[in-house]
Amino acid sequence: MPEPDLTLFVRKLERKGQLAAADVEAILALPFSHKSVPPATYLVREGEPPRNCAILLSGFAYRHKIVGDGGRQIVSLHLPGEAVDLQNLYLSYADHNMQTLTQAELAVVPMTALRSLLDERPAVSRAILLHMLVEAAIMREWVTNIGRRDARTRLAHLLCEFAVRLNGPEQTGSLYEVPMTQEQLGDALGLTSVHVNRLIRSFEAEGLISRSRRALRFADHPALREVGDFSSLYLHLDDQLILG
Amino acid sequence: MPEPDLTLFVRKLERKGQLAAADVEAILALPFSHKSVPPATYLVREGEPPRNCAILLSGFAYRHKIVGDGGRQIVSLHLPGEAVDLQNLYLSYADHNMQTLTQAELAVVPMTALRSLLDERPAVSRAILLHMLVEAAIMREWVTNIGRRDARTRLAHLLCEFAVRLNGPEQTGSLYEVPMTQEQLGDALGLTSVHVNRLIRSFEAEGLISRSRRALRFADHPALREVGDFSSLYLHLDDQLILG
DNA sequence: CGCCCGTTTGAAATAATTCAACACCGGTGG
DNA sequence: CCACCGGTGTTGAATTATTTCAAACGGGCG
Numbered sequence: 001m002p003e004p005d006l007t008l009f010v011r012k013l014e015r016k017g018q019l020a021a022a023d024v025e026a027i028l029a030l031p032f033s034h035k036s037v038p039p040a041t042y043l044v045r046e047g048e049p050p051r052n053c054a055i056l057l058s059g060f061a062y063r064h065k066i067v068g069d070g071g072r073q074i075v076s077l078h079l080p081g082e083a084v085d086l087q088n089l090y091l092s093y094a095d096h097n098m099q100t101l102t103q104a105e106l107a108v109v110p111m112t113a114l115r116s117l118l119d120e121r122p123a124v125s126r127a128i129l130l131h132m133l134v135e136a137a138i139m140r141e142w143v144t145n146i147g148r149r150d151a152r153t154r155l156a157h158l159l160c161e162f163a164v165r166l167n168g169p170e171q172t173g174s175l176y177e178v179p180m181t182q183e184q185l186g187d188a189l190g191l192t193s194v195h196v197n198r199l200i201r202s203f204e205a206e207g208l209i210s211r212s213r214r215a216l217r218f219a220d221h222p223a224l225r226e227v228g229d230f231s232s233l234y235l236h237l238d239d240q241l242i243l244g
Numbered sequence: 245m246p247e248p249d250l251t252l253f254v255r256k257l258e259r260k261g262q263l264a265a266a267d268v269e270a271i272l273a274l275p276f277s278h279k280s281v282p283p284a285t286y287l288v289r290e291g292e293p294p295r296n297c298a299i300l301l302s303g304f305a306y307r308h309k310i311v312g313d314g315g316r317q318i319v320s321l322h323l324p325g326e327a328v329d330l331q332n333l334y335l336s337y338a339d340h341n342m343q344t345l346t347q348a349e350l351a352v353v354p355m356t357a358l359r360s361l362l363d364e365r366p367a368v369s370r371a372i373l374l375h376m377l378v379e380a381a382i383m384r385e386w387v388t389n390i391g392r393r394d395a396r397t398r399l400a401h402l403l404c405e406f407a408v409r410l411n412g413p414e415q416t417g418s419l420y421e422v423p424m425t426q427e428q429l430g431d432a433l434g435l436t437s438v439h440v441n442r443l444i445r446s447f448e449a450e451g452l453i454s455r456s457r458r459a460l461r462f463a464d465h466p467a468l469r470e471v472g473d474f475s476s477l478y479l480h481l482d483d484q485l486i487l488g
Numbered sequence: 489c490g491c492c493c494g495t496t497t498g499a500a501a502t503a504a505t506t507c508a509a510c511a512c513c514g515g516t517g518g
Numbered sequence: 519c520c521a522c523c524g525g526t527g528t529t530g531a532a533t534t535a536t537t538t539c540a541a542a543c544g545g546g547c548g
Contacts, residue, residue, distance in 0.1 A: 096384055
């Protein structure tokens, strides 16, 4: 196993805003401890004060909230390379839970180190801010997806988003693994697992997707985009940091 | 009419993070043009590159997206004192629309001026970042509200949120005006205006609220919070900026 | 006065949930 | 090696929340 480090995280930030060599070094010099955790590990619990910020070196994670009647809503999904607790950076307690979806490798960075990095390096601060803006844009799309699209469209939309975030915009017909159970998909979409199941089966019956165990293939990618009312603009993939 | 200025905006930022006198001065020195606009004025349109950032001196605004079948989803509401285009600060085009809800007074600040302010003043940058974190927290709650609560709970929740954001946490039984039509409420909640109407009437019949024209009184505030599964924690009202 | 936008109400239609049972699959222990 | 187990996926039938369609009402404003 390679010595774990933060290069993946740096690369994600660099893709957005241009960082000077000194900025990159400062990030890589961040103190962290390495951790490997099983699926369904809690990284943050609602109500906790955030002491650390976990960066996903590998594996997937999700953010969720529990409502009064026990229902669960997944509010975001996180891919390898993402810093998972940035949302708590300056807040005194977490308003949501964060849990791993799969087995995952983490770099756990003390919040204080992160905060002083941001104070000292405006370029890093801008890059992080831009990253948060994109996260917010994704959340706006989720609100829209859940609020105003029917179940079929909603699911197709999420599948498209996931594929694009994972493989970039041009993964026509590609194979990928959705690391979620149908119940988790339901919790992300505001649907029941039963209904998600029926929708998946009908996508399959219509030849939009094909499956083998948990892996999923976009049999007809353009059609699925169409069904999902999907456009990747909100992901701001090509957005570069605007300066001045 | 008083000479318009940015003190309300400053005060909102100050409530969160402590700003030095020099920071406050720098914000107040921001160049802006003053504008008074009627209800339903578009401040930003999806696809536009953001050149300016409007700050609401008075009046309300909302952010929304349009889906394929013509449906509209309101993704956030904005109160006087809020900077409305911060979400586009570093993005090259807007992924949503921004529209005034009521008649409004605006301070229109050039994006470039705002960006250089942030570069020069880390404290302001932190305060803005904290403000964005709170906005994100609200959006997580909206996703949860729309995705996992039934229509009745959902509406009660939104009414509670609005009351607290407007008047602070202790406005028991207070009178306030919801500046939205029932159709707009529906678009914010992922419901139809017809259904919103029925819910409002039933709240009224149960003595939870009372109305006179557009104004609304929380006749039984604790009960409405209960119905709405509402807790104000996610608004992070008492959160102070954490340093170091 | 009359018009228009927003509200109100009812009845019929439908999308999605609920409940319940069963099948499948990979993993574990006998 | 097989048997069993728990979690996940699959399917059907009945129920329900919400939408749709349509019509009427009300009040503020030109």
